[in-house]
Amino acid sequence: MKYLVLRCGSAWAPSSEMLAKLGSVQMHEVGAVPSRQELRVLDAAAREILPVDPTPSLDEIAARPDVAHLGAPGFAPQPVPEPLRVVICGNDAALSAVLTRAMRADYLWVEFAFVPSGESTAAQNWGLPTDAAEAWALAVAGQVRPAPLIRNDAGQAVAGSATITQWEDEAGHTGEITGEVIVDSTVLLRHGKGSGAPSVRSGEPTYGAKLVPMLDAPGIVAARATGPIFGTPPPPRGLRAKLQARMRPVRPGALDDASVLTGRAVQAGGPALRVVVDGVSSKRAVKRVTFYRHLRDLQVVRP
Structure with a gap:
């Protein structure tokens, strides 16, 4: 050898x-x-x-x-x-x-x-x-x-984990995600104004998704993030502030265990997404990204 x-x-x-x-x-x-x-x-x-x-x-x-x-x-x-x-x-x-x-x-x-x-x-x-x-x-x-x-459509291999979040705003804040994440054919999250997602109606925050390679088939395990993964979220206002005041404190990087899904592919779309692979961020906001199992x-x- x-x-x-x-x-x-x-x-x-x-x-x-x-x-x-x-x-x-x-x-x-x-x-x-x-x-x-x-x-x-x-x-x-x-x-x-x-x-x-x-x-x-x-x-x-x-x-x-x-x-x-x-x-x-x-x-x-x-x-x-x-x-x-x-x-x-x-x-x-x-x-x-x-x-x-x-x-x-x-x-x-x-x-x-x-x-x-x-x-x-x-x-x-x-x-x-x-x-x-x-x-x-x-x-x-x-x-x-x-x-x-596991790789993405930009040709990056995922060694440990990858995240899909909102791109930061002009003030440098990273707020809740606006977009949709699907694992194979099942919706992991659909969040944003007018989306009608349960997370919006319940007031539960949704900051994006995290995915990790599996050691066996189908290949990917993913979960919804209920706390900010990167950056500082903007201060809540209006109804959101009232709802969050009644809820437990938002924990950075927290994941919703009940949302966990496994599959061969993860697709995401939104107006301004940040994709981070093993701590390395995309250079600019993207509107869509796909992670999938390599051949x-x-x-x-x-x-």
Whole structure:
């Protein structure tokens, strides 16, 4: 097995003694969120092991009449002469950048391991140790367990979580969302003036939605946010102020457990939405976004 270790920013790094035990290993220092230029080392390592992929392309898979790829995640079908394991030391945004590059270049047969720095939703999802040394031991010696890869229509892979909220107003406030979020064919939220949503009639605040990749089919779990996920909400006025005064305090990032849905895809639409993937925000407001399960699965090293 060949190892490629990416230390992202000032993240924890393995000692020279740890690296020496691996034999065939490369270690590279990259940015906190690696750029495409920095990830060329990953492109080269994958191309060296498998110059030509003999398996069906993504277009060929999509054209098939069956939907087997939507079931339980499976091992990569590529006939790899020697496994390549990439160990990412960094945060969720770094992991997302690496997975995004591998997805776009279509070499998801690569094994991915993660040594998280600080709080990490991806590490929680994958059941990884919080101690760096323990996470490293698992990363280099653990087994691959395939998992769905969730992406959006902008070509970003979701490592830990993604959120859909309202874009901030001119005063810099991020208020309740105006729009609709649908998981497969079920409405998760429909909120805003004239929407007739139950959350509006009851006075319960709705700030958007949060989604997290699953470890099995169908791929995505999503919930409605009843507290502000980012920024400061504008001060309530009129009827909204009276309703909120009677309710319990709004907790930042709070989710409605009763709203949880699972599915293969999440679609959202609204006049001005902010999309955040693993802490990295879209550069401008969007009117629609779709998250869905990719046609190829991740080869993840996890317990």
